[in-house]
Amino acid sequence: MVVATLLPVPTNPERRAALTDAGLAILAEEGARGLTHRAVDDRAGTPRGTASNYFRSRDALLEALVARIGERLAPDPAVIEPWARRRPGRALMRDYVGYIVERLTREREVTLALFELRLEAARRPEVEQLLGTWLREGFAADVAFHRSTGMAGGRREIALFHYALDGLMLDRLTTSIDAGTSTDAVVRQLVDRLMPD
Template sequence: MAQNPARRAALTDAAVDVLAEQGARGLTFRAVDARAGVPVGTASNYFAGRDDLLDQTARHIHHRLTPDPVIIGGLLRAPRDRALVTALMHDLVRRVEADRSGYLALLELRLEATRRPEMRARLTTTLREQLEANIAYHLDEGFPGDRETVVVLYLAMTGLLVEHLTLPGVLGADALPALVDTLVARTVPEA
């Protein structure tokens, strides 16, 4: 397998775009090569097979959606209360809106996992690790609420983001900020 990290990142970025635009069925090495603007056959030199490409793309999506340390650093200067959790959820929405393709690609991977048990197991592990890391971070940082609070917040935000990115007219784009505020207010206890 080829080891150029920059090329691998460019290929996984291209895979994210292909997934978001064409779905999992459109994700081929040839489509990734074309999207990345590299010679045909390049992606097959970097990934052992389609499953490897899907796995690495799933992990790469989480990397792309990682909070900006400067923004998070600024937010974390505030007291550990519901207002801070609200600000963090608004930052999450901002990041997802900025990388719409990344989140849509993750949705495509979820759908593909419903049809492929081996992929379901791997994606479940990846998403479970992310959720556990979020729970640990919430508790370690002293945010209000407990493990269950984080799980409910995760489920509510996931549903809100799916609705917003796939059918924004259902809730209305202007309603999103107020919905995030309401969601946090009803999920996270006061400090």
């Protein structure tokens, strides 16, 4: 009887980042159906088989893409840490929500890839489990940050902001119902209407 040995997964962080960034670009441009190990290698400019060496299965690749989305969309601590010392209120919430929208807009490809993964999660329970866990952990962190700053409102208000911002980003990154209204104006109105005095 021959026992197969598994080769260790390569750990070069720069190569891993390049592969996952290529995967996110494919998701943003072609959707989940275009996401294959071969397509990732082609997009990253790596030899065929490289993506398979780093991510042994499609599920492993998807898990790595979710982690990379988290890395690329993570807030800069130097920006948000000083907010904990600011006076709670609408001005602080406007800055907070505006910063979220700015990051999602700046990282357009990553945000579109995230929307594609959310659509894939509606079709595949294993993706729903992976992405759902990640989304709920992010939401819990948002609620904890909101509480740490002492801003009014709570879990429900933060959920309403998530729902509104998801819709706003879908509108701004795809086909808009009202492209003439500035995103900053929408953010101000959302905060003023959703945040208690």
